[in-house]
Amino acid sequence: MGKIKDRKIVVVNQASNYLTVGFCNAFADKFESVSLVTGSIHIQGEELSKNVTVTYINKWVERPARKKFTSYVIACLKIYWLLLTKYRKHEVFFVSIPPMGYLLNLLVSNRFSMVVWDVYPDVFKITGMKETHWMYKTWASLNKKSFNKAFRLFTIGNKMADLLEVYVSRKKLIIQPIWSIFQANERVVKEENPFIKEHNLQNKFIIQYSGNIGLTHKVEVVVEIAELLKDNPNIVFQIIGRGPRVPALQKMVEEKNLPNCMFLPFQSDEMFPFSLSAADLGIVILDELTSKGSVPSKSYNLMSYGIPSIYIAGEDSELHDYAQNFNAAKCFTERELNKAKEFILQISTNEQQWNEMSNNAMNTSKLFRRDNADKFVELYLKE
Incomplete structure (x- = not known):
């Protein structure tokens, strides 16, 4: 079957990563004309197809x-x-x-x-x-118009679809999960891991948070669990x-005198597979006020390496459903940190349980x- 010639599409993302590259390449397999508007492209494994025309902003x-x-x-x-x-x-x-940026669909044809x-x-x-704030009310009102006008409206999970139902009919939503950076379990054993050797982590059970540390990341x-x-x-x-809250967290660790906490900067793309491989348990955190509305991509990367996880999120979150349905993680609310502690003590000494969750x-x-x-x-493209 030949490529579509009578339709052109442009993918738009100011900060393009492996997901944007994947979208572009998938469209390039079907469309003869595919473009990308972006400020930067971060290549993580998959190269951007040469058939995709890039315009930089x-x-x-x-x-x-x-x-x-x-x-x-x-x-x-x-x-x-x-x-x-x-x-x-072009289609957008x-x-x-x-x-x-998606609100621009209200201004273009x-x-x-x-x-x-x-x-x-x-x-x-x-x-x-608050929902009564003028900015919140204005954006929410624009969402209803924008989402209803959209040709296709994708989201990545059922809980997120529940949240979007406030703005648009469920029938309008297309639920389709995204994917991990890593496409196979390429976890490096600790004995051969340069990250482990560099930071003297031999014979340690490593619990790892890796990601942004901004005002919205708790x-x-x-x-608190480390304490x-x-x-x-x-x-x-x-x-x-990295992020603006790193100094406050470092001070918190110092004041609590916690020898079991270490801070590291984001690892290079070359070192990232090794730093991820070092983890025995991953931590993924979502603020309970908005945990229904997000799934951090790190959760998929941990799965792909067979690393069990702790999710700190609300019971109404996609992560909670993942934990319940797949048994590759345990989900706790912010009020259940003692339960999280008990789980860590259990899995850190129970090789059979770790292996079962890793396989899951x-x-x-x-x-x-x-x-x-x-x-x-x-x-x-579905009619």
């Missing part, structure tokens, strides 16, 4: 908050202009950033679709914003990442493979 700025917001606004203006000019005859497939895996304005509840939960286990010298907690994680990871990108495109 300004890069996403992580911090400070003022510059981040400014970068979002500039990106929106540039995307809007490109959709009015260079890509006025919007992914992720800038977070308000393009056939416009979007993938939603962080639900705004609901995310703002983490900052204490990484202090990791420190509960500070008298166990065989268990080490790693906090890997690897089996579950098969649901989150790269061919999910192709499934997005198949659903996009």
Whole structure:
């Protein structure tokens, strides 16, 4: 079957990662004309097809908050202009950033679709914003118009679909999971792992949080669990990442005098498989105010390496359902940290339980493979 010639599509994401590359390549398998509008492309394994034409806009700025917001606004203006000019005859497939970018479908005539895996304005509840706030009410009102106008509206799980039902009919939503960076269990054994050797972690049970440490990430939960286990010298907690809250967390660890906590910066792409391989247990955290509206990609990466996890999230979250359905993780609320402690003590000394959960994680990871990108495109094209 030949490629589609009478339709053109442009994928839009200010900060493109492996997921955006996967979408582009999957579309390039079906469409003769595929473009990408982005500020940057972070290649993680899969290379971007040479058949995809790239137009660069300004890069996403992580911090400070003022510059981040400014970068979002500039990106929106540039995307809007490109959709009015260079890509006025293209269908649009919007992914992720800038977070308000999908609202541009209210201003352009393009056939416009979007993938939603962080639900705004609901995310703002983490900052204490109430639903009565003018920004929240305005964004929520625009969501209803934008989502109803969308050609295809994708989300990645049932709980997220529940949340989006506030804005649009469930019948409009297409639920399709995403995928891991890693497509096979390439976990490196500890005896051969340079990350283990570099940080003298031999014979340690390593519990690892790896990700952003911003205002909306409750990484202090990791420190609180570490405090509960500070008298166990065989268990080490790693906090890997960057963000404005790192100094406060480091001070928290110092004040609590916790010898079992270590901080590391984000690892290079070359070292990342080794740092992930070092983990015996992963930690994935979602603020309970918004845990229904997100699934961190790290949860899929942990599965793909057969690493059991602790999820700190609400009972209404997708992560809670994953824990219940797949038994590759245990989910606890922020009020159940003592239960999390008991689980850690149990699994750190019970090799059979660890192996069972590890095998469950690897089996579950098969649901989150790269061919999910192709499934997005198949659903996009479905009549």
